Every structure is written in structure tokens, then in C-alpha cells.
Amino acid sequence: MIKNGRALRILISVSLSVGLTAVIFFFSNQDGNSSSELSGKILDFLLGLFNIKPDAAWHSQLHHLLRKLAHLSVFGVLGALYYASYQFALPKMAWLPAIGTAFLYACVDEYHQSFVAGRGAALRDVIIDTTGAAIFIVTVLLIRYAFTASDRPLPQRGKAS
Numbered sequence: 001m002i003k004n005g006r007a008l009r010i011l012i013s014v015s016l017s018v019g020l021t022a023v024i025f026f027f028s029n030q031d032g033n034s035s036s037e038l039s040g041k042i043l044d045f046l047l048g049l050f051n052i053k054p055d056a057a058w059h060s061q062l063h064h065l066l067r068k069l070a071h072l073s074v075f076g077v078l079g080a081l082y083y084a085s086y087q088f089a090l091p092k093m094a095w096l097p098a099i100g101t102a103f104l105y106a107c108v109d110e111y112h113q114s115f116v117a118g119r120g121a122a123l124r125d126v127i128i129d130t131t132g133a134a135i136f137i138v139t140v141l142l143i144r145y146a147f148t149a150s151d152r153p154l155p156q157r158g159k160a161s
Helices: 005-028 032-049 056-086 095-113 123-151
Strands: none
Touching (some): 056 095, 056 123
């Protein structure tokens, strides 16, 4: 049984990182048609929510955008989880290995997709994935800074003569 809160946070952040990595692997293992069909259904659901009925050309563009936003956001969450995992070992520099690990997994993910029917590896997706991780990590850092700002003393200004 884990009695230490720090150990529990490490276990949770690492478990969530591994779990999301497995989910990404599962979705990357779908053939091109299945992957496109799933994202198409999600897009159609979202468009239906807002009663938007684009023509075929716009639908295709929105479908492409949705797929890239999915890359950005999923790897963003993964990067934030990596950051949470690394912060226990490297409290001041956790952002660096977190972004590095997200980049490495993005490379592995794209390499894996090169073996899946109807899919392919794309450097553009590695860049999008890594950018998503970096954006989410910076966002976490900014939020942490904002919430801990009240704990820091204000700088003293010199007195005017």
C-alpha cells in the first residue's frame, strides 16, 4: 500500500502516461480507412451539433484540420503527463525530457504507422505532435507560475532620492 502522497502522484502520472501511450498505439494501428471513417464520424457529429452543413470541399478541409488538431491535443496531453512524471526526478528541468520523450514517441508512432495499411509516416505529424506537447507543457508551467506567484515575495524597488 502506498502511504506517501508523492509516490502516489508518481504512480498516477506514470500510469496515465503509459495508458495514453497505449491508446495512441491502438489508434495508430487502425488502417487508413478505419481511421479516416472514425474521424469523419466525429467531424459529422460536431458539425451536426452546430447545424453546420459544409460542401464537400470544406468538409474535406475540416476533416484534415480535425485530424491535425487531434494530433496536437493528444500529444499535448501526453507531453503534460510526461512533464508530471519527470517533475519528481527533475523539478526544475522536467519540461526538457518531457518534450524530448514526446518527440521520440511521435517518431516511433509515425514509424509504426508506416507499417499499417493505408497509413504512412509524416514528418509534419511529428512536428505537430511535438508542438502540441510543448504548448501543453508551457501552459502547465504558466498555470503553475500564476498559482505560485502569491507565494513569492514582491521585488523591492529602490527608494527615490
